[in-house]
Amino acid sequence: MNVSTSGFYAWLKRGVSQRARRDAALTERIKQIFEASRETYGSPRVHQALKRQGVQVGKKRVERLMREAGLKARVARVYRKLVGLHRFYQRTPNLRKDLPKPTASNQHWAADLTYIRVGKRWLYLAAVIDLYSRRIVGWSLGKQKTVSLTRASLQMALRNRKPKPGLIFHTDRGVEYRAHEIQALLKQHGIQASANRPGMCTDNAEMESFFHTLKGELIKESTFYGEMHLRDKLAGYIQHFYNRIRLHSSLNYLSPVEYEAVTA
Numbered sequence: 001m002n003v004s005t006s007g008f009y010a011w012l013k014r015g016v017s018q019r020a021r022r023d024a025a026l027t028e029r030i031k032q033i034f035e036a037s038r039e040t041y042g043s044p045r046v047h048q049a050l051k052r053q054g055v056q057v058g059k060k061r062v063e064r065l066m067r068e069a070g071l072k073a074r075v076a077r078v079y080r081k082l083v084g085l086h087r088f089y090q091r092t093p094n095l096r097k098d099l100p101k102p103t104a105s106n107q108h109w110a111a112d113l114t115y116i117r118v119g120k121r122w123l124y125l126a127a128v129i130d131l132y133s134r135r136i137v138g139w140s141l142g143k144q145k146t147v148s149l150t151r152a153s154l155q156m157a158l159r160n161r162k163p164k165p166g167l168i169f170h171t172d173r174g175v176e177y178r179a180h181e182i183q184a185l186l187k188q189h190g191i192q193a194s195a196n197r198p199g200m201c202t203d204n205a206e207m208e209s210f211f212h213t214l215k216g217e218l219i220k221e222s223t224f225y226g227e228m229h230l231r232d233k234l235a236g237y238i239q240h241f242y243n244r245i246r247l248h249s250s251l252n253y254l255s256p257v258e259y260e261a262v263t264a
Contacts, residue, residue: 026057027065034071038241040217042066042073048253073216092178094203095194096170102132105260106163109137110170111153111177112207113145116215118224125234126153126176130161131206133263134248135256136238137161141231147179154182158189165190172196172204214242 033049034041041049043063050057066072102108113126124145128138138157142149154169169191171177178195186193196203218237224230244257251259 023065026055026061027069029053029055030062030065030071031069034066037246038217038237039071040073040246044249045247045253048247052253092173092193092195094170094197094200095168095192096203097197099168104263105130105132105135106161106167107132108168108170109157109163110204110207111138111150112172112204112211113150113174113176114211114215116219116230118227118230123227123230124149125211126150127207127210127238128153128157129206129210130256131170133256133260134206134210134251135243135260136210139234139238141227141234143227145176147176147181150176151181151185154185158185163189163191167191168194170194170196170204173198214238 029050030046033046037045037049043059043066046066047057047059047062050062096108099108108131109128110131111126111128113124115122116125117123121143124142126140126142126149127136129135130137137160138153138155140149140152140156142152167190169186171194173195176182183193202208214237218233222233224233242256244255246255247253248255248259254262
């Protein structure tokens with residue numbers, strides 16, 4: 001190795017370098033943030049969380065320390081079954097595509113539903129998101145994919161937010177949202193219905209993104225012991241973590257609740 005005996009013993013006595021000690025201390029802070037995020041934050045969000053704590057550190061260093069500590073955010077690839085195409089309703093236009101982005105809360109909402117496997121059966125989650133702050137304002141869990149499920153999530157959103165007439169409510173063209181009961185509820189509150197263009201699931205990208213995040217951060221590699229167990233976990237994740245704590249890159253690394261408070 002071309003190392004002298006005296007050089008070897010000098011190296012043994014030298015101890016841990018100052019930079020190594022700083023790295024070790026920073027890694028502990030990173031681990032605390034990572035665990036507080038339910039192991040969902042990658043290096044960009046950990047870096048932003050450190051900045052909020054007053055720690056000045058480079059992105060590359062955070063990335064390196066997380067890699068060395070084996071800290072990797074949970075993600076998932078989401079495969080969604082198509083809603084029955086034979087039940088398509090073609091009448092409702094896509095109002096969102098010709099409008100600018102919302103400038104305040106309760107101007108544009110979007111909604112969708114997804115599948116979650118519990119044991120050997122599927123449960124269904126319907127959710128409503130405010131497109132201004134990405135805050136989940138209503139949700140409902142049930143054993144069947146029905147109009148009652150989507151109506152319950154919309155009713156929760158209406159109770160929580162009490163929007164003024166003129167709000168746009170955007171969904172896909174599934175029967176669960178095009179049904180007369182849903183349309184009557186929207187009309188009652190002066191809400192305008194909007195829908196994806198046929199075959200264009202990206203028209204509702206924000207809901208797709210939320211479900212992808214939810215499944216990667218909560219559902220993946222988790223075991224649920226029944227509907228009530230899943231419901232409790234969803235309530236904690238959506239109402240406490242996702243809406244109030246989780247840093248969103250699209251919101252300047254604020255949580256939805258923080259973003260609404262700052263821009264109110």
